[in-house]
Amino acid sequence: MVVDDEQDIRNLAKKNLELSGFSVITASNGDEAIEKVVSESPDLILMDVVMTGKSGLEACKILKSQDKTRFIPIIIFTVLARDVDKKLVFDSGADDLIVKPFTRESLTSKIEKCLKESRINVFSKQLKMESDDLKGKKILFEYDPSTAYPRCVRQFALERASKGEKVLTMTKNGSVIKDSFVNDKDIQIIDAPSQPLLSTITRDFKNQDLTLIYDSLTDLALSTDNSTAYQFSREAVKLLSDTNITALFLINPSAHESKEINSLRGIFGNQIIYGKDGVKARIT
16 A cells, blocks of 8 residues: 555656566555455555645554554655654654655565565464464364455465465465465465365375365355365364464355354364454364
8 A cells, every 4th residue: 555645756656666566555544444455455544644634643542552554564655754753653653665756676575575574473463472382283264255355365365375385275266265375486376175175285295294274164064064174174174184284274254054063163173263353263
């Protein structure tokens, strides 16, 4: 996200970043930025200091104080380069700053550095856990479809990939999960998952650290029936029982009866719940 009250600067930054392969949304002031960040959940925010309404530093402090947004990296850009100005920027909670004017190359380099650093532990930090605590777990990921849950799943995948694990996502064409990984070369997409394919995966990646994301048990239940989804889950957990395999199975609880969800929770034991209030976990 690019935040600046000068339209020319917003448009220029947006154009340069899109030329570098980024998808970009914009906001014209701090208040609009706060509203859009909550609804859009960008991977990174590039924000000017001096704007009408809330300043960039004020907006940064607010975003860094909220559980749902405090892990999104923020780069402040400014024409002020004195030590006192830099101190104010970092005191606001910003992750980095860049001094105007800047080149497309220097901006891209700064953004890529921030993104790389944020992906290492951003998902587990939201859960107030260590990343290693998730390794080898088979997790039921319960999501509210009205939220930015694909971004949360993507954070999980990128964090596992940053640990050197092979990450496979089993999904279908047109899914929001598949679309969220479109530019991520470290994530391998597998279409039309099936039980035999799980057996093939465990054989092909034997003794290798692997993360598997299955999207989704709800689609499976709706295309077949709930008993099929239940049986598939039982067999999948058995097939993926090795401690070097971490697995995340997505489900939309609102599409199921409570007894069906409770049965699936009993299979997995571990839960991550992503709703309007953010993400929380029950990991044993």
